[in-house]
Amino acid sequence: MNHERSRELYDRALSVAPGGVNSSVRAIQPYPFFVEKGDGGHVIDADGNRYLDFVMGYGPLLLGHDLPEQVQSAIQQRAAEGPMYGAPTEVEVELAEFVARHVPSVEMVRFVNSGTEATVSAVRLARGYTGRDKIVIMQGSYHGAQESTLVEGEGTHTSPSSPGIPESFAEHTITVPFNDEEYVEAVFEEHGDEIAAVLTEPILGNHGIVHPVEGYHDTLRDLCDDYGSLLIFDEVITGFRVGGPQCAQGKFGIEPDVTTFGKIVGGGFPVGAIGGRSEIIEQFTPAGEVFQSGTFSGHPVTMAAGLETLRYAAENDVWAQVNDLGAQMREGLTDIVANRAPEYTVVGSDSMFKVIFTRDGASGENHCGSGCRQRESCPSYDACPKNGADVDRAETERWERLFWPAMKEEGVFLTPNQFESQFVSAAHTEEDIEEALEAYKEAL
Ligand code: PLP
Structure with missing residues (x-):
């Protein structure tokens, strides 16, 4: 992917904005891509690259980028x-x-x-x-x-x-x-x-x-x-x-x-x-x-x-729609993670999802990603992260320096911090989820 224009914009931004951004989470290394516009479930950057967008503005965009x-x-x-x-x-x-x-x-x-x-x-x-x-x-x-x-x-x-x-x-x-x-x-x-x-x-x-x-x-x-x-x-x-x-x-x-x-x-x-x-x-x-x-x-x-x-x-039953897509994503991720990185954990609820890198961490095994809260009936209850300290043992370096850039190169925009949620929107389709899952397969 070519990122020339984003690089130029970032260099300009660095001289007028601290860290080149207006919110610290956006300062992705070595430089963030600058967005030109949104399009349904995608964003297009200043160099014309198209990404499936699961950041969705850090959550506000329930309906995605094409507003009804x-x-x-x-x-x-x-x-x-x-x-x-x-x-x-x-x-x-x-x-x-x-x-x-x-x-x-x-x-x-x-x-x-x-x-x-x-x-x-x-x-x-x-x-x-x-x-x-x-x-x-x-x-x-x-x-x-x-x-x-x-x-x-x-x-x-x-x-x-x-x-x-x-x-x-x-x-x-x-x-x-x-x-x-x-x-x-x-x-x-x-x-x-x-x-x-x-x-x-x-x-x-x-x-x-x-x-x-x-x-x-x-x-x-x-x-x-x-x-x-x-x-x-x-x-x-x-x-x-x-x-x-x-x-x-x-x-x-x-x-x-x-x-x-x-x-x-x-x-x-x-x-x-x-x-x-x-x-x-x-x-x-x-x-x-x-x-x-x-x-x-x-x-x-x-x-x-x-x-x-x-x-x-x-x-328009939007919540049912995005929750179905969220479940499709978590189920797909659970399968992929089970095959490729069984020590990692799929987490999420409704239209939220994430894979966290829990090697040596709290999980020790994959769990279902469905947000089960049942002490008695959930077989992976013990493996599920319960608090910040459990999650803190995850491999942040690996997630942020290797996995996130690999997903970006696959054309998928995730929140660059391993601990922040990803969001499915009503503008995403089942095909988008399939495409994202293929990217996860490659990147993992
Ligand atoms: N509370 C929670 C749970 C949040 O996730 C955030 C931001 O992500 C805030 C408060 C702060 O909201 P804002 O960034 O709009 O100030």
């Missing part, structure tokens, strides 16, 4: 009528109504502009509502570029994971291993009265796609109820992807107090949202006293894109 007519015209109409006004519009009410109608725990929604802004606001809300400072997060989770969750370490021994964050932020953050009930129970026994919230992704989506084992979320729910803390589900990835319009909380049958959204709910435009029970969400200004505000919040073009995307998905 009803979504396109809603976006164009909003943009043509003046892009934004600094005053409320009907479309933001309609999108909030859609979210509240479908997501079991949500009665009210505040829209913001990114997943990060949503989780920052949700943490502030929980602290304001409870009058407490501490939050509990999962090791290996990601909640955006925010001070309170960019921490490393275990339990109460945490420190900031980036320069520029005062130690005092990390002092309020306790990290626990995902799926370890005893650990989190012990944390609550000692600090329960100081904990404002447990913040967790329902499925760890930024760390190899790790599923909750049966009963784990119930334990978190019970602890939060017993100690008067809030349970916050970060559904920025899983929202309107896992579990369809009811989101992961619907799939798992757990009602968090607060949910953060992003990605799909904006139909491919910048978005975030915080939803939950009215009595909690109404703590936000101006109804309550927890400060929250934003020039671009509830942006009409984003709201129109999100609303029409979700309406289209609901009317």
Whole structure:
């Protein structure tokens, strides 16, 4: 493949943008390809190379790159009528109504502009509502570029994971291993009265796609109820992807107090949202006293894109379609991995999938990739990664330096970090999945 033009653009970018990119994950070595345009389930780069795209913007593009007519015209109409006004519009009410109608725990929604802004606001809300400072997060989770969750370490021994964050932020953050009930129970026994919230992704989506084992979320729910803390589900990835319009909380049958959204709910435009029970969400200004505000919040073009995307998905059985494709991908990968690299692990759920390189790691054998949560009935339960530490033993170097570039040369665009999920979209076809599986065969 020729990458001359991307190379030129990257050289230019390096002199005006730190690392040549606007989000650090995009800085693929030796240089990223620059995208010219999307086309259905593909992207085409500046040199005219065509890739099957399973990054899908890191998750927002449920429908892929060719938006249906009803979504396109809603976006164009909003943009043509003046892009934004600094005053409320009907479309933001309609999108909030859609979210509240479908997501079991949500009665009210505040829209913001990114997943990060949503989780920052949700943490502030929980602290304001409870009058407490501490939050509990999962090791290996990601909640955006925010001070309170960019921490490393275990339990109460945490420190900031980036320069520029005062130690005092990390002092309020306790990290626990995902799926370890005893650990989190012990944390609550000692600090329960100081904990404002447990913040967790329902499925760890930024760390190899790790599923909750049966009963784990119930334990978190019970602890939060017993100690008067809030349970916050970060559904920025899983929202309107896992579990369809009811989101992961619907799939798992757990009602968090607060949910953060992003990605799909904006139909491919910048978005975030915080939803939950009215009595909690109404703590936000101006109804309550927890400060929250934003020039671009509830942006009409984003709201129109999100609303029409979700309406289209609901009317056209899109979730069933992408989940079938996701299952086809995981089944195909499971066969390939079993033959070529049985120590690796296929993980995923609904329209999410990934192969992680677990040689010498937690898995030791392949498992089904279906996100089984059953302690009793799943034959590969022990082999399935349960938390960030399990996944951390995977071979990142091999994945990122050898496997990812090999897949790119095969014409398949995957998230370059081994721990981040891949996504199937409604623009992909069964033939696309077959083609991708052939590429996996070669690259593995
Ligand atoms: N929360 C989760 C679970 C995410 O995966 C992300 C981003 O990938 C965020 C929050 C932050 O969202 P954003 O990148 O829109 O700020």
